Amino acid sequence: xxxxxxxxxxxxxxxxxxxxxxxxxxxxxxxxxxxxxxxxxxxxxxxxxxxxxxxxxxxxxxxxxxxxxxxxxxxxxxxxxxxxxxxxxxxxxxxxxxxxxxxxxxxxxxxxxxxxxxxxxxxxxxxxxxxxxxxxxxxxxxxxxxxxxxxxxxxxxxxxxxxxxxxxxxxxxxxxxxxxxxxxxxxxxxxxxxxxxxxxxxxxxxxxxxxxxxxxxxxxxxxxxxxxxxxxxxxxxxxxxxxxxxxxxxxxxxxxxxxxxxxxxxxxxxxxxxxxxxxxxxxxxxxxxxxxxxxxxxxxxxxxxxxxxxxxxxxxxxxxxxxxxxxxxxxxxxxxxxxxxxxxxxxxxxxxxxxxxxxxxxxxx
Numbered sequence: 001x002x003x004x005x006x007x008x009x010x011x012x013x014x015x016x017x018x019x020x021x022x023x024x025x026x027x028x029x030x031x032x033x034x035x036x037x038x039x040x041x042x043x044x045x046x047x048x049x050x051x052x053x054x055x056x057x058x059x060x061x062x063x064x065x066x067x068x069x070x071x072x073x074x075x076x077x078x079x080x081x082x083x084x085x086x087x088x089x090x091x092x093x094x095x096x097x098x099x100x101x102x103x104x105x106x107x108x109x110x111x112x113x114x115x116x117x118x119x120x121x122x123x124x125x126x127x128x129x130x131x132x133x134x135x136x137x138x139x140x141x142x143x144x145x146x147x148x149x150x151x152x153x154x155x156x157x158x159x160x161x162x163x164x165x166x167x168x169x170x171x172x173x174x175x176x177x178x179x180x181x182x183x184x185x186x187x188x189x190x191x192x193x194x195x196x197x198x199x200x201x202x203x204x205x206x207x208x209x210x211x212x213x214x215x216x217x218x219x220x221x222x223x224x225x226x227x228x229x230x231x232x233x234x235x236x237x238x239x240x241x242x243x244x245x246x247x248x249x250x251x252x253x254x255x256x257x258x259x260x261x262x263x264x265x266x267x268x269x270x271x272x273x274x275x276x277x278x279x280x281x282x283x284x285x286x287x288x289x290x291x292x293x294x295x296x297x298x299x300x301x302x303x304x305x306x307x308x309x310x311x312x313x314x315x316x317x318x319x320x321x322x323x324x325x326x327x328x329x330x331x332x333x334x335x336x337x338x339x340x341x342x343x344x345x346x347x348x349x350x351x352x353x354x355x356x357x358x359x360x361x362x363x364x365x
Contacts, residue, residue: 017097032060033060034061034062034117034122035061035286036123037062039065039128040067050282051064051279051282058286060286061095061096061097063099064097065109067101068103069104078103085097113143122146122289125143125147130154135169146285146289149175151176158213165299174299175281177295179276186251190251190261191249198244199244200228201219201226201228202227204232205229205231205232211236212236212237213302216228217298218298221297238252247265
C-alpha cells in the first residue's frame with residue numbers, strides 16, 4: 001500500500017501511517033528500530049531496496065531523507081515537505097517513509113524526522129553515499145545510537161578513513177569494516193590452528209580500497225608486526241599472506257567468490273568468501289547496536305598511517321616510518337618486546353574474532 005502526501009507535515013504523516021496499518025489489518029507496531037537513510041534522489045532506489053531486504057531480518061521503520069534545497073535563491077526560500085508512505089508488501093516487513101524536503105526545510109531535516117521515530121526504540125542512521133566529516137555531531141547523527149557510513153563511496157576512500165578516525169565517536173562504524181568480517185574470522189581461525197611465530201604480513205587488494213587498508217591496520221594492531229599493502233587487479237580484497245617460521249599462511253581469493261587457504265603442513269582447502277551485497281552488510285550492522293571497540297582501535301591506529309605520502313608516519317620506535325603508494329607498509333604499533341610472540345598474537349586475533357563474530361555473520365568484500 002502506498003500513500004502520497006504533498007506539502008504535508010510530520011503529524012499528517014504519522015496519522016497516515018496509523019490509517020495505513022489499520023487498512024491492511026495490522027494495527028500493532030512490531031518494529032524493533034528506526035533506520036534513517038540520508039541520500040539523494042539518484043541513490044534512493046538502491047538504498048531503499050537494500051534497507052527493505054534487511055528489514056526482513058530486522059523489522060524496522062525506514063525513513064529516507066532526500067534533500068532538495070534548490071538552486072536559485074527563490075527555490076531555497078520556499079520550504080515544502082512531500083512524503084511517500086509504503087506499508088505492507090511494498091515495504092518488506094516494516095514501514096517506509098520517503099521524505100523529500102524542498103528549500104530551507106532541507107537545512108532542518110532533524111525537526112521533521114524526530115516526530116517520526118519509533119518511541120522507545122533504537123535509531124540507526126545510514127549515509128549510503130557522502131557522509132558528514134563528523135557523523136556524531138551532525139544534527140541527524142545526534143538522533144542515532146548507531147551511525148553507518150561507507151568510505152568506499154567517497155571520492156577518496158583512503159582519505160575518508162582518516163577523516164572517520166579523527167572524528168570517531170562511540171556508535172560510529174563503516175561498511176568498509178563490515179566487508180572484512182569473514183577475512184578476520186578466517187585468519188583468526190587459521191592462527192588458532194597454526195601456532196607459529198609470525199614475522200610479517202602482506203595484504204593484497206585493489207588500489208584505494210578502504211577494506212584492504214582496514215584489514216592491514218587490523219593485522220598490524222593485533223599481531224604487532226609490520227604489514228605490507230600491495231595493489232592487485234581485484235576484485236576488491238584478493239589475498240592475505242603471513243610469514244611464519246614454518247612457512248607462509250596464505251588466504252587467496254582471486255575471483256571474488258571462492259578462496260583458497262594454504263597452511264604449512266596441511267593440505268590446501270577451499271573456503272567460501274563471496275562478496276556480499278549492501279542488504280547483507282546492513283543486516284549485519286543492525287545485529288549490534290553497541291560501540292564496536294575493535295573498529296575503533298583499528299581505525300584510530302591508522303590516523304597517521306593513512307595520511308598523505310608527503311607526511312611520514314611515526315614508526316614503532318618513535319622514528320619516521322616510510323609511507324609509499326604501492327607497495328606500502330603499515331607499521332606495527334609500539335610493543336614491549338622486540339619480537340612478536342605467535343601465541344599472544346593468535347590469541348588476540350582469536351579473541352577479536354570471537355568478540356566480533358558473536359554478533360556478526362561472515363561477510364566479504
